Amino acid sequence: MKLEKAHKFGMFIDLDKCTGCGSCMVACMAENNVPFREDETDKLISVAWMRVYNLSNNKPFPDTETSFLPRPCQHCEGHHGHSPCVSVCPATATDYDANTGIVSQIYTRCFGCRYCMAACPYHVRLFNWYDPVWPEGMEKSLNPNISVRMRGVVEKCSFCFHRYQLAKERADYEGEEHLAEDAYQTACTQACPAKAIVFGDLNNPDHKVHQLAQPDNRNGGKPRAKNVFRLLEHLGTNPKVYYHSSKEWVRRLGDNDVTGRDKA
């Protein structure tokens, strides 16, 4: 069987365009059967795969500036596919797929030790402390293309991988070898009213996300494009989500203001 060149699905998010509205959060929840409870104000346990952070330059009125940063799972590659979370899972519930670059999460294997949550530096992983309950009738809008989780397992953003599966299925049926760029897009990318999120194959030079981020694969995936950064770059997690901001304070905050590190 002919092997396709490995994909590396990633995202480019333009923080200049992002207005912090939260559509990406709601689209993700609606697409991925994310549970909801009466009181969701404790954000440490509130389950939201995509989360928009409010960033501040911490200056006093009237010089205060605010920016917004949507943060999905970063699908870290680490070194040769050893993402922080994948490296620690005792149940092989999470795995890195070299063909797509996606870090998968299989709920039926996970037994909820939460070691992965400790390992992840981005807080993308959420634990189901409570049994998800759907009020009568609301279970009708659950998406059959993705598992419904139960209490006691960890969940996280999957880059809407079920959409890739369905797109491949369609391509297989039509006899197509390759997927078009717009055949596989995540729910958040699709919903963003400001079109601030771009998703695609970082390994494919024709895809917008590659052109906008210009990842340097010989240098741990660091972005070559101007004003583009990744979160916590100095940790070496080699994440796949690239951010653009014209504001320097935002870019510096993206690496926790760690300056003078690793310019290579």
Add this chain to the structure above:
Amino acid sequence: MKIDRRSFLSFLIGGAAGTALSPLPWKLTDDISIWTQMWPWVPIPEKGEVSTVNSACTLCPGGCGISVRKVDDRVVKIEGLAGHPINNGGLCTLGLAGAQLLYGPQRVKAPMKNVGGRLVEISWEEALGEISARLKELRERGQPHRVACIAGTDRGTVPELLNRFLTVYGSPQFFRVPSIQDTYELALYLMQGVRASAGFDFENADYVLSFGSGLLDGWGTPVNIFQAHSRWCERSGKLVQIEPRQSRTAAKADSWIPINPGTEGVLALSLAGVIVKESLYNADFVNAQSSGFDSWQQVLLENYDTESAAKITGVDPSTIAKLARDFAGARKPLAVCGRGKGQSPGSLKEVMAVHALNALVGGIDRQGGVRAVPEPDYIDWPEPEMDAVAAAGMQQERVDQAGGSQYPHARYLLNRLPEAVNSSADSPLQVLFVSDANPCYSLPNSKAFSDAFKKIPMVVSFSSYLGETAELADFILPSPIYLEQYEDRPIAAGYPLPIVNLTRPVVKPLFNTRSVGDVVIELARSLGGTVAAAFPWEDYQTCLKETLGDKWIVLNEKGYWAGDKLGSGGQPATFETKSSRFEFTNAEIDAMARFAPVEPEGDIAAFPLVLVPYDTMRLWNGYIGDPPFVIKIVPDTVLKNNDVLIEINPATASELGLQDGQAANLTTPRGTARVRVHLFEGIMPGVVALPAGLGHTAHSKFLAGKGANVNALIGSVEDAATGYEAVWGIRAKLDKA
């Protein structure tokens, strides 16, 4: 043979050995592990045939197109419709959560009647029978004018059917829920002589001056404006946001100008003054296409110089001058107003000042400017025949006195309804219909509305959701929601082209509901005579199809019908004023009350702070309340457990001895609420802010009981010129709890 201990043990060991060599333990482990993941209360959604139905979202006035993914007959996901002129694939938080409104617990499942304070289900026949009997009775007594109707909009077949019903029945009391379009429509009428709504070509503007409009917080057609903003990012377009608090719009703006709340109009006039004084205006337009400029500029130069304006607004004179020069010097400048989501009409003269700025730079009816968008005229029903009762009834004055001698220009003054009802012993309104609105929650002075509604003997709500107003109603006649029926929706929320959306039934109606149109036609028929004769259609579906005529096909195929795109040259502006020109001022305008900033209610000594409400994309303050997904994403700097957090400048907080997170009591002349303190550098000292959209007492357990309703803390303040609701905030004090 005796079974002694050793034998028994060896039996067990033999058993263990045999068991280990049999598949039992291995299979059992495998099965039990599967069993532990099959808890019966975890739903398993069934796979099925996937289909997509395109429709339109009606949850806010913005008018986005939607693409709904179904699995068999279940709605699984709502997405934005790619290619729709307003949203092109994007969708806001509310639209995306629409499936939760379809299947959620706040749906009204059948007609209900309020019996002794409780809502009980009744049949349609009973409900319509009782309502019809009361309507007949009022007509017989010669009092048809005591029937009123509040609707979310006045455009489209459903509101027009309601209006037609009232007219032929004999009542002039049709109300539209207030918004900035009230004042913009009047401004366009007075200054341009046209009856139209204001449309803003954000897509093509390159310098947008926003007087508190929440362009990225839900103003107008939100998704469309977000996309325009992204274009500004790509093409160095500039956004300047003028408001006392750093909303998301101000955070994204190139420049945030903090201003004393309520003084935006003064700033607008002062900017105009600079433009006039330094001759930065578009001379072609002003000289050849305007009138009244001389007397108008006189007023500006005498009263709104930058020094005086600086004292009132708190904006530096040099900043004012620079703003004016930048605005006038841009290629396609555009000024807009309407605080937050634009749900309040505000001061007419303030709106006219902002509109005048656009005129000064020649931005009327050209690309990147403001346009007078005509109302689509496809609803062309013959005038109904009126009988004597109806004719007499239509002569009566409206309870809000709109169109009367005191308020000659206003069409709808819903803000004046509570006083009219509460102040007289016998309520002037005997029957009130409410469609697509939740005034007992979403309008300022909400408590007065609740009192009035309790006083009106028969309130009939068409609400599909158990909101605050519906809970107070005597009858609820639930209509299907937008995903369950065909309905035409003309969009007027500041979009620069006339556009009509068509919703279509994505699923069959889930519950025992009837569309508003059908109910109106049935009620009319039950009254007989000229009233019935005015509604010749079999049912609403027939009415809709016939009314739309050949537009029905286009609407069914594409989901929308839009007017012509504004060309690059624009059309020559047509003005239908007496002078056939744009009128900066005229006799009619001069006769109205002079402009003055709207003052907040309350004595400054007792209430040293100023409270302003604010709007966001995550809290919806209209007819629709947040579904569970949307209330879930409200940050913990806004809502903590069930307490709303009030934004206050750290300097002000320290003066008051308040710390971050501390519980406090917020008191205004109208009410009091328990809050928690949130120190925020993005708000002016002396100003505090609460979000609109919390403090529900109805809908569902996911929404009710959280925070405080800012509308209950703010009273009503009329615009001196028009009578429109012009309140923007109120004086307040904040004490430790």
Add this chain to the structure above:
Amino acid sequence: MSTADDLDRTESENAAGKVAETASSGSGNKKQDGSSASITLFFIVGFVASLVVGWVVFPKLLYSQKEQPVVFNHEKHNELVDAGCESCHFFREDGSYSGVPKLAQCIDCHEEVQGDSEAEEYFVTEFVQKGREVPWLVYSRQPPCVFFSHAAHVKKAGMDCVSCHGHIGESEELRPYEYNRISRYSRDIWGHNISGIKRNSWDRMKMDDCSECHVEENVNQGSVQTHKGGCFVCHH
């Protein structure tokens, strides 16, 4: 408190015990032989009993039999349709698989009774005329965490139906649906053989069976940890 009398008694008891011991020591060997035989016997009894329980009784208890709601003859229908399996089990336009046919499919021909079998009459009266979907029991139903694409296997890999589903298409009636009382899945998933040994490719449908073929055919073997298939290839 012991007295001299007690002491005397104890001594004589001890002596008696010794006598008894000596008496029985003669036959002691026989008794020990007997007990070791007894131990062995019980071991064997326990061993055999548990093997029987594990291999015979356990499967009988574990699986419950159910009959399909309608007696359906695949062989007969195969003769009557043009496109073989795909006539009723077809791909939709978006590449998804229709699986077990819905009532609408059957109504195409069975609006009214076509033949003279009792089964068909029952079907038409109970289901077609009442508009009820037939609650078929699906032998190959996988847990909800599984994503299986028929298009990838049938269209792309060119597999036939028999490799996974066996010769059901040639059956004259649907075999009983045996389901596992604990896991609630069909016996076809683990396999009819309780030990999990299979002779044909269609005997089992557990994850390792799919993985076997995937490893052989080198399908998406991109997992960094297992060096076999990536999890998201078959799960979601």
